[in-house]
Amino acid sequence: MDSSDVPARAIAPFQVMEILSRAKAMERDGRDIVHLEIGEPDFPTPPLVVEAAVSFIRRGEVKYTPASGLPELRDALAEYYRERYGVGVGPERIFVTPGASGGFLLVLGMLLGPGSKVALADPGYPCYPNFVRLFGGEPCPVPVDDATGFHLNAESVRRLWGERMAGTIISSPANPTGATMAMPVMKELVDWVHERGGFVVSDEIYHGLEYGERSHTALEFSQRAFVVNSFSKYFGLTGWRLGWVIVPQDGVELAERLAQNLFISAPAASQIAGLASLREDNLQELERRRMALAARRDFLCERLERLGFVVRVKPQGALYVFADCSQLVPDGVAFARALLREAGVAVTPGTDFGCHETQHYVRFCYTAPILRLAEGMDRIERFLRRSPSRVGLV
Amino acid sequence: MDSSDVPARAIAPFQVMEILSRAKAMERDGRDIVHLEIGEPDFPTPPLVVEAAVSFIRRGEVKYTPASGLPELRDALAEYYRERYGVGVGPERIFVTPGASGGFLLVLGMLLGPGSKVALADPGYPCYPNFVRLFGGEPCPVPVDDATGFHLNAESVRRLWGERMAGTIISSPANPTGATMAMPVMKELVDWVHERGGFVVSDEIYHGLEYGERSHTALEFSQRAFVVNSFSKYFGLTGWRLGWVIVPQDGVELAERLAQNLFISAPAASQIAGLASLREDNLQELERRRMALAARRDFLCERLERLGFVVRVKPQGALYVFADCSQLVPDGVAFARALLREAGVAVTPGTDFGCHETQHYVRFCYTAPILRLAEGMDRIERFLRRSPSRVGLV
Numbered sequence: 001m002d003s004s005d006v007p008a009r010a011i012a013p014f015q016v017m018e019i020l021s022r023a024k025a026m027e028r029d030g031r032d033i034v035h036l037e038i039g040e041p042d043f044p045t046p047p048l049v050v051e052a053a054v055s056f057i058r059r060g061e062v063k064y065t066p067a068s069g070l071p072e073l074r075d076a077l078a079e080y081y082r083e084r085y086g087v088g089v090g091p092e093r094i095f096v097t098p099g100a101s102g103g104f105l106l107v108l109g110m111l112l113g114p115g116s117k118v119a120l121a122d123p124g125y126p127c128y129p130n131f132v133r134l135f136g137g138e139p140c141p142v143p144v145d146d147a148t149g150f151h152l153n154a155e156s157v158r159r160l161w162g163e164r165m166a167g168t169i170i171s172s173p174a175n176p177t178g179a180t181m182a183m184p185v186m187k188e189l190v191d192w193v194h195e196r197g198g199f200v201v202s203d204e205i206y207h208g209l210e211y212g213e214r215s216h217t218a219l220e221f222s223q224r225a226f227v228v229n230s231f232s233k234y235f236g237l238t239g240w241r242l243g244w245v246i247v248p249q250d251g252v253e254l255a256e257r258l259a260q261n262l263f264i265s266a267p268a269a270s271q272i273a274g275l276a277s278l279r280e281d282n283l284q285e286l287e288r289r290r291m292a293l294a295a296r297r298d299f300l301c302e303r304l305e306r307l308g309f310v311v312r313v314k315p316q317g318a319l320y321v322f323a324d325c326s327q328l329v330p331d332g333v334a335f336a337r338a339l340l341r342e343a344g345v346a347v348t349p350g351t352d353f354g355c356h357e358t359q360h361y362v363r364f365c366y367t368a369p370i371l372r373l374a375e376g377m378d379r380i381e382r383f384l385r386r387s388p389s390r391v392g393l394v
Numbered sequence: 395m396d397s398s399d400v401p402a403r404a405i406a407p408f409q410v411m412e413i414l415s416r417a418k419a420m421e422r423d424g425r426d427i428v429h430l431e432i433g434e435p436d437f438p439t440p441p442l443v444v445e446a447a448v449s450f451i452r453r454g455e456v457k458y459t460p461a462s463g464l465p466e467l468r469d470a471l472a473e474y475y476r477e478r479y480g481v482g483v484g485p486e487r488i489f490v491t492p493g494a495s496g497g498f499l500l501v502l503g504m505l506l507g508p509g510s511k512v513a514l515a516d517p518g519y520p521c522y523p524n525f526v527r528l529f530g531g532e533p534c535p536v537p538v539d540d541a542t543g544f545h546l547n548a549e550s551v552r553r554l555w556g557e558r559m560a561g562t563i564i565s566s567p568a569n570p571t572g573a574t575m576a577m578p579v580m581k582e583l584v585d586w587v588h589e590r591g592g593f594v595v596s597d598e599i600y601h602g603l604e605y606g607e608r609s610h611t612a613l614e615f616s617q618r619a620f621v622v623n624s625f626s627k628y629f630g631l632t633g634w635r636l637g638w639v640i641v642p643q644d645g646v647e648l649a650e651r652l653a654q655n656l657f658i659s660a661p662a663a664s665q666i667a668g669l670a671s672l673r674e675d676n677l678q679e680l681e682r683r684r685m686a687l688a689a690r691r692d693f694l695c696e697r698l699e700r701l702g703f704v705v706r707v708k709p710q711g712a713l714y715v716f717a718d719c720s721q722l723v724p725d726g727v728a729f730a731r732a733l734l735r736e737a738g739v740a741v742t743p744g745t746d747f748g749c750h751e752t753q754h755y756v757r758f759c760y761t762a763p764i765l766r767l768a769e770g771m772d773r774i775e776r777f778l779r780r781s782p783s784r785v786g787l788v
């Protein structure tokens with residue numbers, strides 16, 4: 001068989017991995033690196049979550065759970081939707097997965113076949129097109145920028161829609177921009193795609209990490225939407241690998257069969273951790289963390305703008321500032337490399353997130369305390385003062 | 395888009411899930427059920443593994459790990475291959491995955507494209523054909539029975555081989571038969587498929603659970619083989635969701651990219667548990683467990699044969715006895731249902747594992763202590779004495 005037929009081969013490497021491994025090498029050589037490249041909250045696992053997991057593990061019965069997840073976790077998630085969004089979701093529609101990553105395997109596995117086209121915002125989360133490819137589908141990037149708040153809308157998707165369009169993946173707040181989609185825009189888009197018989201997958205992994213208005217779940221507009229979510233970001237449980245998806249009622253049976261085959265089950269102790277993290281006292285702790293993140297965002301945006309970066313849409317959520325660096329340097333990739341080498345600050349080149357003008361951008365994560373962000377900004381300031389002209393040459 | 399194009403829809407539900415949920419319902423009604431249907435070792439997590447995970451979690455830093463796994467775990471696995479099999483595997487070829495299930499997503503994602511055909515033993519592990527379908531491939535079942543020890547061989551694969559054949563998945567010891575593939579048979583098969591330019595994926599998840607000769611890894615015959623393995627069975631860490639794959643040197647870069655997209659990482663605390671479970675003192679505990687399993691196997695085979703079941707190939711490994719029940723009852727599915735309802739014993743119908751004569755079989759797991767196995771056998775004995783003629787009617 002001709003290996004060029006293997007869709008996985010079309011997956012481009014992430015530039016940030018090269019940055020990350022250089023950063024690690026520099027650290028081994030004794031350099032201090034300010035890490036602003038990884039989208040992982042820096043807070044420790046909340047103590048009550050630790051204790052729940054520990055006492056579960058101590059019982060020694062860390063076994064397969066039902067493929068759909070522990071019933072008590074599914075019930076608690078159903079309750080969470082009632083409380084937080086005022087939407088009724090039967091627990092049988094909720095499937096617990098190994099992260100949102102596993103959630104995408106599950107829902108896209110349910111939805112895609114050979115040649116299925118999927119509309120995606122460019123720039124956007126870079127795994128979306130790769131998941132689509134893996135299931136034999138075809139990603140259809142839709143260029144987005146400040147004109148549409150870095151989001152898809154009914155109009156831009158309509159222009160693209162045609163033969164074999166299967167659906168779209170949306171995400172608000174978004175990675176890498178932190179931009180949120182206005183409620184009427186989302187409603188119109190969801191309705192339009194559903195009218196055309198397409199699917200909508202709404203990646204709500206950054207829900208809870210919003211610094212203005214609360215996010216709306218796509219389920220508020222349609223019970224036919226597929227929701228993907230995770231305990232990684234708002235709940236801060238990245239390494240536990242726990243997420244969930246919500247499927248329409250008529251997808252329950254297929255999701256069940258597919259989950260049994262793909263995963264057998266999500267990690268058991270992580271499910272206990274997830275359950276504990278939905279407790280009211282933990283949500284209060286998460287609220288404090290959210291406020292800290294909001295302060296970091298404000299600080300970072302302000303410093304970046306003073307340094308000459310352009311933040312086209314002030315991020316309303318997530319963990320990121322997507323900053324246009326084209327007034328400072330001609331090329332974001334070269335800039336990210338130089339910044340690491342010369343200033344010891346690691347950031348992600350915009351090109352990891354798509355093609356549309358991304359060479360002018362770098363992404364900063366505010367996943368470090370303000371003092372550390374300040375150190376990073378000071379270093380960048382000195383670097384720019386010292387060597388603006390060299391940046392283009394690397 | 396026509397949803398009949400979605401390969402996931404071709405995934406048949408597992409009969410055992412119906413058995414399991416009926417068994418659970420009966421238990422809620424106060425019935426005592428002997429569970430012989432789930433392929434999950436019943437032993438608790440070894441205490442030293444518990445303690446390693448607990449102290450890691452207590453540190454609060456349960457974060458994403460590198461996509462390929464924690465370097466110390468990959469190093470320990472490389473050492474394990476040197477020790478156990480005498481094969482040198484560079485740690486860079488080892489990828490830590492969320493279970494063998496995640497391992498299959500990774501290796502088949504690397505290997506399959508639209509229309510790739512894959513030779514599979516029928517009966518065999520039922521997720522194999524479903525993984526193949528999901529990536530747009532086509533499973534090609536090869537009927538196997540006692541004539542070839544319930545395994546593929548170079549001859550049976552040669553007969554099938556043709557256009558678009560991409561490779562084969564083999565597994566020894568096998569699920570559901572516990573049959574092991576003789577070393578020269580495996581070598582000949584691996585060589586033959588490689589000569590034709592095909593891939594060999596060797597699922598070695600039941601290695602360590604062998605009751606006669608030690609298993610050989612496909613890597614002893616060829617460094618081009620893809621190995622899938624797991625901490626679920628021999629190490630008993632099912633609910634931790636941890637496995638690994640070994641890829642050829644020239645697959646390392648693709649595996650890395652794919653793992654980043656599919657999983658981000660395997661669960662962090664589980665990786666610490668996996669590392670601890672490779673320690674010499676734990677391997678000694680696992681050796682004791684293996685002996686207990688061997689005794690259970692002997693007990694179960696003997697009782698089943700006395701009851702009139704035919705065990706065509708005495709299982710040399712894994713956790714299963716695949717028993718031909720056709721001398722007792724005409725149909726394995728009806729038998730499994732009746733056995734649960736009338737005798738309170740849950741087993742898996744052979745039809746879950748394929749088409750070739752599987753309606754004559756049921757699978758028994760010896761994942762319960764001997765006393766409990768004895769209780770199950772006594773119940774089956776009374777049931778058969780009481781109502782042999784009714785069995786065909788349900």
Ligand SMILES: Cc1ncc(COP(=O)(O)O)c(C=O)c1O
Nearest residue numbers: 099100101125175205230232243
């Ligand atoms: C937009 C988005 N979706 C999904 C994920 C996957 O996260 P996880 O698998 O940890 O839940 C990420 C991780 O960064 C993300 O940014």
Ligand SMILES: Cc1ncc(COP(=O)(O)O)c(C=O)c1O
Nearest residue numbers: 493494495519569599624626637
């Ligand atoms: C033959 C075989 N391979 C793979 C698996 C998957 O196991 P896990 O994902 O728990 O490692 C199983 C589970 O029963 C199995 O029997």
